Amino acid sequence: MNCDDARALLSDHVDRLLLPNEAMPLERHLERCDDCRHEQALLGSLVSTLEGLEDPEVPDEFTARVMAELPERLPAQEGAGHVLRWGLVCAAVFSAFVVGLALLPKLGGAEVARDTLRPLGASFELGGLLLAHAAVAMAATLDRAASFLTSLSWVHAAGFGMLFVGANLALMTALRRYRECSQPAMLTWT
Amino acid sequence: MKPDPALAELPDEKVVRLVLRGREDLYAILVDRYRRRIVGHLMRYVGKRDDALDIAQEVFLKVYQNLARFDPSYRFSTWIYSIASNAAIDKLRRKKVPTTSLDQPISTDDGEIAREPVGPARTADEIVGAEDLMAEVESAIQRLPDQYRELILLRHPGGRSYDEIASITGLPLGTVKNRIFRARQRLRDDLGDLLPAGT
Numbered sequence A: 001m002n003c004d005d006a007r008a009l010l011s012d013h014v015d016r017l018l019l020p021n022e023a024m025p026l027e028r029h030l031e032r033c034d035d036c037r038h039e040q041a042l043l044g045s046l047v048s049t050l051e052g053l054e055d056p057e058v059p060d061e062f063t064a065r066v067m068a069e070l071p072e073r074l075p076a077q078e079g080a081g082h083v084l085r086w087g088l089v090c091a092a093v094f095s096a097f098v099v100g101l102a103l104l105p106k107l108g109g110a111e112v113a114r115d116t117l118r119p120l121g122a123s124f125e126l127g128g129l130l131l132a133h134a135a136v137a138m139a140a141t142l143d144r145a146a147s148f149l150t151s152l153s154w155v156h157a158a159g160f161g162m163l164f165v166g167a168n169l170a171l172m173t174a175l176r177r178y179r180e181c182s183q184p185a186m187l188t189w190t
Numbered sequence B: 001m002k003p004d005p006a007l008a009e010l011p012d013e014k015v016v017r018l019v020l021r022g023r024e025d026l027y028a029i030l031v032d033r034y035r036r037r038i039v040g041h042l043m044r045y046v047g048k049r050d051d052a053l054d055i056a057q058e059v060f061l062k063v064y065q066n067l068a069r070f071d072p073s074y075r076f077s078t079w080i081y082s083i084a085s086n087a088a089i090d091k092l093r094r095k096k097v098p099t100t101s102l103d104q105p106i107s108t109d110d111g112e113i114a115r116e117p118v119g120p121a122r123t124a125d126e127i128v129g130a131e132d133l134m135a136e137v138e139s140a141i142q143r144l145p146d147q148y149r150e151l152i153l154l155r156h157p158g159g160r161s162y163d164e165i166a167s168i169t170g171l172p173l174g175t176v177k178n179r180i181f182r183a184r185q186r187l188r189d190d191l192g193d194l195l196p197a198g199t
Helices: A001-016 A020-032 A033-050 A060-071 A079-103 A109-122 A124-150 A154-182 B012-020 B024-044 B049-067 B075-096 B130-141 B147-153 B162-169 B173-194
Strands: B107-110 B111-113
Touching: A001 A033, A001 B173, A020 A033, A033 B130, A033 B173, A060 B024, A060 B049, A060 B130, B012 B024, B012 B075, B024 B049, B024 B075, B024 B107, B024 B130, B049 B075, B075 B147, B075 B162, B130 B147, B130 B173, B147 B162, B147 B173, B162 B173
Parallel strands: none
Antiparallel strands: B107 B111
């Protein structure tokens, strides 16, 4: 290795970025070259001097000034991310609505709905309307949930996902047992 | 009002999450944590403490306004330095601060003449104290071309990795390494014998 080759590697050497097969020839060169060794010492000195640069004192009032300037509410996510999040929320609500309608009679929910709504003179349309209103309320909740989920790390999100799946499985099992025990009559909406 | 000291110990990303979940007051933790580093970083860009304080305030407001866009898979420090660096570059562009290299000759009606530093150059003997040396280093950084100064300031102080600097600037890793190498060479040439070679 000549001096030019050695000097091209000195910066990386000071940063300890060289692989052993690059560092060893350089170190052998430094052992016998006073000029390159001096250059390495200067570079090391420059780096430690730069690392020693101190940041100026900034008074506490600075933080107070920044906090006073903040808008009252944190601006909502905008742009593509915002559209995507709302798209996901709408899709989730729509899916929940459809799945709910499909499962309700099978899970005995039709009977429950009939018992509670019929005395009020309620109809299938009113039931649907109530479900739609519930879906809108759920959308608002899901929006908050989506905001929470997007702020999670991957590990936490994975844990949360497993918890969500587990809770759903437990709920489905409980409902199935309830249906088997009560054996409700299968009713259809009229 | 100061936030709960236990909360002040939380990692940046957790504080961000809490702020996004409605604890806007906890943003003060992040401002407290980064204000010195960001003002120092900006001061070395723009040269004046007052300018650095003004830009830092804009940076913290911008960070807050875009907090919902923060990608938690990155480090918060990477993100805030990225915003601070861009703000400093914008400020320099708006002010059109001349940052011509000292190596570049001055064009005159009589042709080109070499630049000479204003005032007598200081020798190693004149620069005796650590504070003097630091002031010389700060001046040498100011004299670096923008593209080198940006990267050397992201590298030192703080020792950010080349990968992180590449993320902040959006430059390829090879370009980052090359520019930091060149910046160090320039600083070494500029500071010459002022640097203690024995450390």
